[in-house]
Amino acid sequence: MDIILKLSEELGIKKSQAEAAVKLIDEGNTIPFIARYRKEVTGSLNDEVLRNLYERLTYLRNLEERKETVLNSIEEQGKLTDELKAQILAAETMVAVEDLYRPYKPKRRTRATIAKERGLEPLANVITLQMLNTPLETEAAKYINPEKDINSAEDAVAGAKDIIAEAVSDEADYRTRIRDLTMKKGHVTSTAKDPEAESVYEMYYEFDEPVNKLAGHRILALNRGENEKILNVKVEAPEEDILRFLERKVITRDNPNTTPVLKEVVADAYDRLIAPAIEREIRSSLTEMAEDGAIRVFGKNLEQLLMQPPIAGQVVLGWDPAFRTGCKLAVVDPTGKVLDTTVIYPTAPQNKVEEAKTVLKKLISKYHITLISLGNGTASRESEQVIVDLLKEIPVKVQYIIVNEAGASVYSASKLATEEFPNFDVGQRSAASMARRLQDPLAELVKIDPKSIGVGQYQHDMNQKKLSEALSGVVEDCVNKVGVDLNTASASLLEYISGISKVIAKNIVAYREENGRFGSRNQLLKVAKLGPKAYEQCAGFMRITDGKNPLDATGVHPESYDATKKLLDKLGFTMEDVKNRNLDGISKKISNYDKLAEELGIGAITLQDIVKELEKPARDPREDMPKPILRSDVLEMKDLTPGMILKGTVRNVIDFGAFVDIGVHQDGLVHISQMSDKFIKHPLEVVSVGDIVEVKVMSVDLKKQRIQLTMKL
Numbered sequence: 274m275d276i277i278l279k280l281s282e283e284l285g286i287k288k289s290q291a292e293a294a295v296k297l298i299d300e301g302n303t304i305p306f307i308a309r310y311r312k313e314v315t316g317s318l319n320d321e322v323l324r325n326l327y328e329r330l331t332y333l334r335n336l337e338e339r340k341e342t343v344l345n346s347i348e349e350q351g352k353l354t355d356e357l358k359a360q361i362l363a364a365e366t367m368v369a370v371e372d373l374y375r376p377y378k379p380k381r382r383t384r385a386t387i388a389k390e391r392g393l394e395p396l397a398n399v400i401t402l403q404m405l406n407t408p409l410e411t412e413a414a415k416y417i418n419p420e421k422d423i424n425s426a427e428d429a430v431a432g433a434k435d436i437i438a439e440a441v442s443d444e445a446d447y448r449t450r451i452r453d454l455t456m457k458k459g460h461v462t463s464t465a466k467d468p469e470a471e472s473v474y475e476m477y478y479e480f481d482e483p484v485n486k487l488a489g490h491r492i493l494a495l496n497r498g499e500n501e502k503i504l505n506v507k508v509e510a511p512e513e514d515i516l517r518f519l520e521r522k523v524i525t526r527d528n529p530n531t532t533p534v535l536k537e538v539v540a541d542a543y544d545r546l547i548a549p550a551i552e553r554e555i556r557s558s559l560t561e562m563a564e565d566g567a568i569r570v571f572g573k574n575l576e577q578l579l580m581q582p583p584i585a586g587q588v589v590l591g592w593d594p595a596f597r598t599g600c601k602l603a604v605v606d607p608t609g610k611v612l613d614t615t616v617i618y619p620t621a622p623q624n625k626v627e628e629a630k631t632v633l634k635k636l637i638s639k640y641h642i643t644l645i646s647l648g649n650g651t652a653s654r655e656s657e658q659v660i661v662d663l664l665k666e667i668p669v670k671v672q673y674i675i676v677n678e679a680g681a682s683v684y685s686a687s688k689l690a691t692e693e694f695p696n697f698d699v700g701q702r703s704a705a706s707m708a709r710r711l712q713d714p715l716a717e718l719v720k721i722d723p724k725s726i727g728v729g730q731y732q733h734d735m736n737q738k739k740l741s742e743a744l745s746g747v748v749e750d751c752v753n754k755v756g757v758d759l760n761t762a763s764a765s766l767l768e769y770i771s772g773i774s775k776v777i778a779k780n781i782v783a784y785r786e787e788n789g790r791f792g793s794r795n796q797l798l799k800v801a802k803l804g805p806k807a808y809e810q811c812a813g814f815m816r817i818t819d820g821k822n823p824l825d826a827t828g829v830h831p832e833s834y835d836a837t838k839k840l841l842d843k844l845g846f847t848m849e850d851v852k853n854r855n856l857d858g859i860s861k862k863i864s865n866y867d868k869l870a871e872e873l874g875i876g877a878i879t880l881q882d883i884v885k886e887l888e889k890p891a892r893d894p895r896e897d898m899p900k901p902i903l904r905s906d907v908l909e910m911k912d913l914t915p916g917m918i919l920k921g922t923v924r925n926v927i928d929f930g931a932f933v934d935i936g937v938h939q940d941g942l943v944h945i946s947q948m949s950d951k952f953i954k955h956p957l958e959v960v961s962v963g964d965i966v967e968v969k970v971m972s973v974d975l976k977k978q979r980i981q982l983t984m985k986l
Contacts, residue, residue, distance in 0.1 A: 274362070276333045280326055290316045294326055303771040304746070305753035306810045310830050313876035320750045336367060343374045352377055360445075368554065369449070376443035385439035388432030391421040396429055397436035400534060403526040409534060430534065437538045441523060442546035451515050451543075452551055458511040459484040459555070463495055463504045474498040484508065484555065489563035490928040493731040496560060500734075508552045515543060564735040566928070570957065571729035571740070572747045574926050577962035578728055579751040582895045583713045588612075590636065590645045591708030592660075593681070593700055594652040596620050600629075601700035604640050605708035608761070609716070611694070612640055614701045619659045620652045630663050637671060644903070645673035646711040648681065648703070654909070654938045664905055672903040675934065676710050677924060678703075679727025684720050689765060711901075715755060719748055720765045728962055730927045745769075752814075754894050756828060759797075759815040760790045772810025777803050791817055794825045816891050823852040827890040829883055836873045837883055843869070856887045899965045908936045910975060917970040918986065923960045931956050933968055933982055941980030943968060948984050959984070 281291040293314045297307050304327065308320040318326070340361055347353040357373065364370045380386060388397075396416055399405060405412060413426035413433070423429050441447065465478040477498055482491070498504035519539045524532055586607050593601040600620065604613040613636065619629035636642060645660055647653060653675065660673050684690050685702035694702045709717040723744035724732050732740060752769040759781075768778035780801045785791065794812050797803055803811075813830035820826065822834075829837055841847060844862050846855070863869055863884065870877040902922055913935075921935035930948070932940040943966075948959045960966060971981040 274333065274337060274365075276330065276337070279333060279365075280329055283329060284322060284326055286318065286322065286326075287316065290318055291326065294318055294323060295330060298327060298330065301806060303749075303810050305750060305771040305814070308750075309753070309828075310813055310832075312878045312882070317878060324746055324750075336364075336370065339367060339370055340364065343370055347374070347377045350377060368452075368558075369445070372445035372448050375445065375448075376440075383439060384432075384435040388435045391423060391432055392416065392418070393423070393429060393432040394436060397433040397440075400433055400531050401437055401440075403524070403528045403531045403535070405528060405530040407530065409530050434534065434538050434541065437535070438542035438546060441519065441539065441542040444522075447519060447522060448547065448551070450518060451510075451547060452554065454514055454518070455508065455510045455551055455555055456484055458514065460509045461487055461492075461495070461506065461559075462509050463498065463506045466503060466505060470503070472498075472503050474501075474503050477504055481509075484559070487559065488928060489566040490730060492559050492563035493567060493734055497731065497734050506556075508555050510548060510551070512543075516540060519543060561736075564739065567729065567731055567735060568740055568743045570926060570928065570955075571732060572743055573957055574728035574962045575723055575726060575744055575747050576751055577898075577964075578726065579715050579718055579748065580754075580895050580898055581714045581963045582898050582900055583715075583893075584644065584711050584901070587643045587712070588640050589708040589711055590633075590642045591704040591706065592645055592647045592656060593678075593704040593707055594620070594648055594650060594656040595700070596652045596655075597622065598700065599623070600652070600656055601698075601704040602633075602636070603701055603704035603708055604636055604642060605705060605712065606640075607712070609709050609712055611705050614697065614704065616700070620655045626659060626662075629659060630666070633663055634667060637667060637669065643671055644711065645671065646707045647673055647675050648678040648707045649675050649934075649938070650678045650681075661906055672905050674711060674901055674903050675936070676707055677727060678707070680718075680721035680725035681706050683722065683725045687720075689720055693763075715751060715895075716763065716766050719752065719769060720763070723748060728925050730925075756814045756816050756891060759794075759817050760785065770811050770814050772807040773803075777801075777807060791820070793817065793821045794831055823848050823890075827851070827886045829886050833875060833879060833883055836875045836879075837887070839873050840869075840880070840883065841887075843872075851887060851890065854890060857889070859888060860884050898963060901963075902936075902965060904936060910937045910939060910973060910978070910980070913937065913970050913973045913980065915970050915972055919968055919970070921966055921968050921982075923962055923964040923966060926956050926960060926962060928955065931960050933966060935968065935980070935982070937980070939978050939980055941968065941970070941982040943982045943984055947971070947982070950985060 277288055277291050277295060280295070281288040284291070293316075294307065297311055297314065302311065304320055304323045307315060308318065308323055315323075344353065344358060344361055347357065361370060361373050364373060393416060396413060399412060400409070409430060410426045413429040416429040417423055417425065423432070460481055460483055463477045463480040465474075468478055474494070477495060480495070495504060495506050499506045516539060519542070520536060523539055524535050588607060589605050591603040591605060595601070599616040599618040602615050602617060603611055606612055615632060615636070617629035617632050618625045647656055647660065657673070657675070664671055664673070681703045682699075684706055685699045690702045694705065697705070706717060718726060724740060749769045749771070752766060753771055757766055757770060764775075764778040764782045767773055767781055768775045773781070777800065780803065781797070784800045791797070794815055794817060797812065797815065798805070798808055809832070813828060816827075817825040824834055824837060838848075841850070844859060846859070850856055866877045866880055870880040873880065902920060919935045921933040921941070923931050924934050924940050925932045930942050930944040932942055934940050945953065945956050948956060953959055966984060967986060968982040968984055969986055971983050973980050
C-alpha cells in the first residue's frame with residue numbers, strides 16, 4: 274500500500290504535504306513544533322490535521338506489518354497463492370486481513386479438525402461438489418469405521434457437515450457481505466433483566482434501533498447497562514437475507530441428495546460459527562466509533578476549558594466549602610503565591626456565621642482581596658449565601674465566582690501537591706488550587722489527570738490508553754499555543770512543552786533553583802539531558818521576560834533570530850523597539866512578502882509569522898475567549914420560574930446537549946433540540962465549554978434536581 278497516497282486521500286491534503294509531515298515525524302519532531310515552526314515544509318498543516326495524520330500513519334504501518342506476518346505464516350504452510358497474496362496486500366483494514374487469514378490461522382481443535390482426523394474430508398468434498406447420483410446415506414456408509422468412532426452413516430454425515438460448515442464460515446467474502454448486511458439492516462435491541470427494577474437505564478428496557486442509526490452516547494449507555502448487569506443487549510441480524518445469500522453461494526446445483534444437507538450446513542455455519550463472531554465485531558466497531566466520537570468531544574471541551582482566559586492582577590481568596598470539617602480558605606497573590614490559609618465554620622453543624630464574617634473581613638482588608646473563588650462542591654450553596662451577605666456589609670468592591678471543583682480532590686491528595694505544599698493539609702491545598710484555577714486555568718489544570726477534569730461523558734467506560742493519549746495531545750497543543758514563562762513555570766506545565774520529558778522538566782526547575790533566573794533561551798542547553806534536538810523543539814515555546822535578548826520574550830524561534838535582526842535593520846528598527854513593543858503596524862511597511870523573504874533567506878510563511886509576533890509579542894491566544902461571569906448576588910433553585918431569562922456559562926458539552934451554570938447549585942441542561950432553530954448534528958456546532966450564553970428556563974424539577982433550559986429565546 275502507498276501509505277503516503279492513502280494519507281493524502283483520507284485527509285484531503287497534497288501528497289507532498291503528507292510526505293513532508295511523515296518525514297518530520299520520523300525525524301523525531303513533535304506535533305506542536307511541526308505545526309508552529311515547519312509551516313513552510315508542510316504547507317501550513319495545523320495541529321489537528323497533523324494529529325489525525327499521525328494516528329492514521331501508526332494504524333496503516335501496523336496494518337502493513339500485520340500483512341507481512343500473515344503472508345509469512347501462510348507461505349510457511351505452503352498455501353500462499355498469487356491471488357490470495359494480492360487480496361491480502363490490497364486489504365485496507367485489519368478486519369479484512371483477519372478475514373482472509375482465518376482459514377489458515379492455526380486453530381485449536383474444532384469439530385471440523387476432529388472430523389478431518391477421522392478421515393471424513395473426502396465425504397465433505399463429495400457433498401460440496403453436489404454431483405452425487407446415489408442417496409447420501411449410501412455414500413456415507415463407506416466411511417463407517419468403529420475404530421475411528423464412526424459407527425453409522427449418520428455419524429459420517431455429521432462429521433462431513435462440520436467440515437463444510439467451517440469452510441463456509443472461513444470464507445472471507447461471505448463474512449464481508451454478512452457484516453455489511455447486518456450493518457445496513459440489523460437492529461440493536463435491549464431488554465431489562467428485571468423490568469420492575471428502577472434504574473437510570475429505564476429508557477433502554479424495551480429498546481430497538483437500527484444499527485446504522487445508533488448514536489454514540491446510546492452505544493456507550495447500553496454497554497454500561499450491560500456491564501452493570503441491568504440490560505441484555507443483542508444485535509438482531511437480518512437472518513432471512515443472510516441465509517438466502519449463503520444458500521445462493523453454497524448451493525450451486527439442485528441435487529436432491531445434497532441440497533437438503535447443504536441447507537442444514539448453511540444454517541449451522543451461520544448460527545454457530547459466523548453470527549456470534551459478527552455480533553462481537555459489530556458491537557466492538559460500534560463501541561470504537563462511539564468512543565472516538567466521545568473522545569473528540571471530550572478533547573474539544575478540554576481545550577476550551579484549558580484555554581479560558583486568566584484573571585490577572587488580582588488577589589484571590591480560594592474557598593473550599595464543607596460542612597462538618599469547616600470551609601478551608603487560602604489567600605493567593607497575583608503571581609499565585611499563597612499568602613495565608615485558615616479555616617472557618619459558617620455552615621452546619623457549627624453555623625458560626627458571624628465569626629466567619631469577622632475572619633473574612635480581616636483577610637479582605639489585610640490583603641486587599643478583590644475576588645473570591647468558591648468551589649462548587651458540598652456546602653457551596655450555603656457558603657455562597659454567606660459570601661453574598663458579607664459583600665453587602667463591606668465598603669470595598671469584592672466579587673465572587675463559582676469554579677468547577679472537578680479534579681481538585683485528586684490533585685490535593687497527589688504526590689505533586691504534597692511536593693508543592695508540604696506543610697498544608699488536603700483542604701488547604703484544595704483552596705489554593707481553587708484560587709489559582711481562576712488566575713491561570715491552564716497552569717493549574719495541567720496538574721490534574723485530564724480524565725478527572727469533568728468535561729466528558731462515559732470517560733470511565735472507554736479505552737483508557739486511547740483516551741489518555743488523545744487528551745494529553747490536547748493539553749500539549751494548548752500549552753504550546755500559549756507558551757510558558759521559563760522562569761515561573763512549574764515542572765507539570767513544562768513537561769507538556771514540545772520536546773520536554775518529565776525528567777527534563779524537573780531538571781529545568783532544579784537548574785532554576787540552583788542558578789537563579791534564566792537570562793536567555795540558549796542557557797537551556799546547560800540543563801541536564803536537554804540536548805540540541807530537545808532545544809530545537811522547545812525553544813520557541815519558552816518565554817523569558819526582561820532577558821538579555823528581547824526576542825526571547827516572543828514566539829520567534831532562535832533559528833530565525835538572524836533573519837529577524839536583518840528584517841528590523843531593513844525596516845529601520847532596533848532590538849530596543851522590540852523590547853519597548855514599538856512595532857505595532859510594521860506589517861503595513863511590507864509590500865511584497867515573497868521578495869523580502871527571499872532577501873532574508875527564509876520562507877514567506879515564516880516571515881509572516883515573525884512579523885505577527887513582532888507586532889504583538891507573546892500575545893496570549895486566550896484573550897479571544899469569553900471572560901468568566903463574576904457574581905455579587907445569589908440565586909437558588911427555588912427562585913427559578915419558567916420563562917426567566919439568565920446569562921450562564923457552558924460547563925460541559927455532550928452528544929445530546931450542554932450543561933449550563935446559571936448561578937444556582939445545579940447546572941441546567943439545554944437539550945440539542947433547544948439550541949438552535951436550524952437542524953444541528955452536534956451541540957459543538959453551536960456552543961463550547963466556557964461560552965457565555967443567554968438561556969430561558971423551561972422547567973424546574975426540585976425533587977429530581979433537574980433544570981431544563983432553552984437557547985431559543
